[in-house]
Amino acid sequence: MTDAVKNVLAVISVDDVLQKHGVNNSVDAAVMLDTDCVGTFAANVSGYLSPLPPVSVSSATTAKWVLWRATSLTFNAKYHCLITGVSVEDNAGCLVSQPVMQWIDRPTPLVTLVESAVQPEIRPQTEIVWASEVKAAGNVQYEMKVKVLDHHGNLQGHYRLQSTLAVN
Amino acid sequence: MSDIVDVLIGVDCESIIATYGENNAPTTPPMMEYENLYMVIRNGNNLNYNKSPYLYLKASAENESVATSIRWRARSVSMGFGYEAFLTNFILYDGKDVVTQPVHRVLETISFVPDKANPGQLTSQSVVDHFWESTVLRAGYVAYFFYLAIVDHTGRPRGYYRNDPAVVAQ
Numbered sequence: 001m002t003d004a005v006k007n008v009l010a011v012i013s014v015d016d017v018l019q020k021h022g023v024n025n026s027v028d029a030a031v032m033l034d035t036d037c038v039g040t041f042a043a044n045v046s047g048y049l050s051p052l053p054p055v056s057v058s059s060a061t062t063a064k065w066v067l068w069r070a071t072s073l074t075f076n077a078k079y080h081c082l083i084t085g086v087s088v089e090d091n092a093g094c095l096v097s098q099p100v101m102q103w104i105d106r107p108t109p110l111v112t113l114v115e116s117a118v119q120p121e122i123r124p125q126t127e128i129v130w131a132s133e134v135k136a137a138g139n140v141q142y143e144m145k146v147k148v149l150d151h152h153g154n155l156q157g158h159y160r161l162q163s164t165l166a167v168n
Numbered sequence: 169m170s171d172i173v174d175v176l177i178g179v180d181c182e183s184i185i186a187t188y189g190e191n192n193a194p195t196t197p198p199m200m201e202y203e204n205l206y207m208v209i210r211n212g213n214n215l216n217y218n219k220s221p222y223l224y225l226k227a228s229a230e231n232e233s234v235a236t237s238i239r240w241r242a243r244s245v246s247m248g249f250g251y252e253a254f255l256t257n258f259i260l261y262d263g264k265d266v267v268t269q270p271v272h273r274v275l276e277t278i279s280f281v282p283d284k285a286n287p288g289q290l291t292s293q294s295v296v297d298h299f300w301e302s303t304v305l306r307a308g309y310v311a312y313f314f315y316l317a318i319v320d321h322t323g324r325p326r327g328y329y330r331n332d333p334a335v336v337a338q
Contacts, residue, residue: 007247009178009246011176041178041206042245043244043245045246045250069247071247073175073208074299075243077241077295078174082280101282106248106249108252111317111319116328117194118254118317120325122322127247128282129249
């Protein structure tokens, strides 16, 4: 069994959000988004935990960390979705603590296309994620708060979404 | 003037490698099923996200004042942590007159991240925006292959794969 990171990606259709809810500048009254504006997906990456801090507990699960990320439909190239908070309802006691913001320094593969093949290069990149360490299997419900910026950096609004994650 | 439809493809790289194995076959890659791909698109005022191969989009033809461009982007669900996915080719095989042949485009742009010393402040960093772009020529159905490469965090290509979704321009 190889230790794994469970990656959660929330994809937000900002055009839909702005069309339905308009610009919302109130951080204290973030608008809840429905599933017609948001999709959430999860996938594991195994055997590559070195960019993360050492785990503090010994868990029986494959997943040692859960990382939350958010993006617009353009992978944050047009609108930027920045997570400002993730809170978890963890009745099963799956997580060591509530998620916290982490700066991760990691190598990032970039490629040049040469006909149909890729010619990769590696660049260091600092990534910001929200992370929780895992201690047991089960389901958690989470709420993610997101700040949306346009490509000039202007605030478009504060929103939130809820979903469930299976930790195993 | 154009209307842009963004198609996001979230790729579960680890599951694809586990299912189809590694290879070095950029021009003859194995065919993937849909279970490890998350294709997300706006459809009218709603977000479509499922593992269906069919993407329905409201499009305007090129001879009207507002033509529709389709932009496909793919990344790993981990956004480059551990693995990254790159679109390498598009081949149209049905409805070739519905859209133009997609072309690869690369834009340098910026992204915003919280400053480590002061998280309330944002700093900008340059990022590369890779996408494949096509223009809708008329309403209709187009079926295509897209090819993608999976590269690991050391920069080693782990394999090439393809999938055969469809777009219905309405």
